Amino acid sequence: MVHGRTDARTHRTGGPPPRLALAALLAIGLAAAPAAPLAAQELRVPYQTFTLSNGLKVIVHEDHSVPIVTVNTWYHVGSSDERPGRTGFAHLFEHLMFMGSEHVPTGDFDKLLEAAGGDNNASTAEDRTNYFEDGPSNALALMLYLDSDRMGFLLPEITPPKVDLQRGVVQNERRQSYENRPYGLAQENILERLYPADHPYHWPVIGSMKDLDAASIDDVRQFDRTYYTPNNATMVVAGDVTLREVRPLLERYFGGLPRGPAVTRTPPPPVHLPADVYATLEDRVQLPRVYDAWHTVKAFAPDDAGLEMLGAILADGKASRLYKRLVYELQIATDVSAFQDGGRLDGKFEIIATARPGHDLNELSRVIDEEVRTLAESGPTAREVERVRNTIEADFLGRMERVGSFGGKADQLNYYDYFVGTPDYFQHDLDRYRRVTAADVQRLARDDLLRAHRVVLSVVPAGHTELAATEGASR
């Protein structure tokens, strides 16, 4: 779960296989022999890297196709670093990073950048906080000036009224994106049941209203000194620039910032759900929705990719098993989704389905459980595995198009660097999915879903708890 500073604004060798051969393959339903990969070459995002004496790691990727540049900074801190009573603080701090710094008066960060044709945004997740500036390539020095000032000189400019103001903005973000949105409070209700109170994933990134109220200027100071240091950040500069231009600018603006204390973390307690947990939440909704959530594995663990493919086989698109049964054939649901969500500390798998008018959640749960059991007993077909792999491969190609913004190449270089320690991990990442077999998917459906305990959350229209999923009704 990620929380942004703002909503995105509008204004982010060999030919194809012979068609006949492909058609024949479809007709007889034999897709065991993998088709030629969708991309002719390996996926590569070349980069160069250097580290300043204060510990700031810099990754430079040149892409001269469009005259733009992006500066993408990951601070290795997220909501999982928050202390009890201060949930939502990492995200509030992210907002404060735009409220001015010693040499950049409040408001100037955005004004200067817009006047140079640039845009910016930021987001906070459980494990990291990312910031980017995108703009014409000539604006690089300005971006680095602004980013270095808030990395090194934030505190003199942050006052209690500024904290109050952004507290108000963030609380409105919570209202807009959670409280005033149907089913908006479901995920936090799942997290508190899936993770024990002392686990860093127990609370949502957005935090509680009460904890946001409690955040103080002292919290800001402590958080800044602990986490917003050069040695706890990695910066990617990508686009129509060269290492020769980038390195001196980095030295100039960031070289003088002092190194901070090393960040140490206690590993979280092991997570175990000893029994199924059923819960019901009444909401201002027309239709009931059921959420099944399991503990799984962290990002890039051996079964992470297999679980993602399991999710896609179950519910990605109309050809998926659950869509076909629930929405298309039985017509008892309006929508269904399933996904693996792996973080640095832990992962979870969810299946979510919304009932059509006149149907209750036990009807949906029975079919969901049936389909999970079928997959656990018989596994997916070779064609299903191939279809999902092709979709994923095409998605990787799409991720090579953009340099900046959320999910662009710069952001992905930072992601891989932080999660696996290799910025250009694109091809290795894709290879994980290519290695997943039908037997893997079957084993995961059996061991991680069918035989594992879960949280079952029903969100029902107020006053209609009789529509909720009940224990024992579906197995």
Add this chain to the structure above:
Amino acid sequence: MIALRSSLFAAAVAAAAATSLPAQEVDRSHPPTLPPPPALRTPPVQTATLPNGLQVAVVEMHKVPVVDVTMLLDAGSVRDPADLPGLATFTATMLQQGAGARGALDIADETAFLGAELNTYAGYDAATAQLHVPKRRLGPALDLLADIVLRPTFPDTEIARQRDLRHAQILQQRDQPVAMANVAFAAIVFGAEHPYGRPPSGTESSTAALNRDRVAQFYQANYRPNTARMLFVGDVTLAEAVKLATARFGAWPPGQTTKVPDVTPAAPAARTIYLVDKPGAAQSVFRIGEVGVSRATPDYFPLEVLNTILGGSFTSRLNQNLRETHGYTYGASSQFVMRRAAGPFVAAASIVTAKTDSALIEFMRELRRIRDDSVPRDELTKAKAYITLGLPGEFETTRGAARQFADLLLYGLPLDYYGKYIPQIDAVTAADVQRVARQYLDPDHFAIVIVGDRSKIETGLQALNEGPSVHRDMWGQAVQ
């Protein structure tokens, strides 16, 4: 070439000498001076017309082996019959529910198997069939596209299935205050008789009336090559695209098409607050506005600058005031929605319930101030630079470039449009901005639509004397 000309420029010159200092002595008292910005390079558009009238346009982008194909069809919601709002969007959805020898599930399965994304939808002015696919699968993916555009079968069972799904989705709109506000605002501003006033997704009763005959009839009348445009963006050449398109769409027979009749929007009422009740809502969703301009407006460029200043960027007046000064909202914005006919001007935000009345004061203050006072030079310069210097980024991805060029095709604008864009923005003066603000913003006739908890907000709103408050439902219709 654009240079920074505001006070920023003066400051930047002063700082220039500091750029060669060693790290420890870097002068942070001024932002750095910047070299001149790069020139905008937009890829050229190549075109061809097939014998049946189908226009093909190609923008080559060879960085990544993907192709984005956009097929624009003159079959948008403006063509909905008055008795059947929702027919255009429903027909677009139905294209994928059976075509040629393929059933709905086959289409979905084969699309995914090719690693392709295939979407069909309708907006007010056009229906769109969109394909995004790795280059290596372009041929078979175009076979699918041709099936759904040329040979949809509209099976009764699939009509019933999608109709039932749409019923549930309309029911779910009641949970979504933002969707409620958009539907009500359109109905109130344009009136239920105007195509832009009707809900593109239909109503409960119009959904119940959808059937195979009406869908097939709509398809026959409006899906024609001579009014269609096909745009390829990505790893493809004009010769390839023409060959691929001819093989699949060359035999598509042209047909007689009708022009969409012009309908005059309802005459604007005196400024009124329209309350749509949403008991227990944590926020009040605002939509304030009136009928604006069409895409063909001669004032396009001054309006872009005006809107950037008013509510089209993070530092815009509405966002600065309502979010960054007052903290009433997570974000406030405005937009001139330009279509073939005049679309709405709308200012929007979701406001914490307790500050609903205070927020209206600030909205109205900003909407009047931009008419009353000339825009300061710094603010004008910043807005123009934000638009012009940000333009290259819009052409970075195949999807982004496709959006830009599809607009030109849809609205009949010259294909070298973006080459002339920047000088026209640069030419906009403060006087131009004030002129278009006075011409196109009429606060005396704004419709102020608010979806929120009436019991908590109505008294405060009435006390402002910004107009009478009346009660409407989510369809914009009077509530007794």
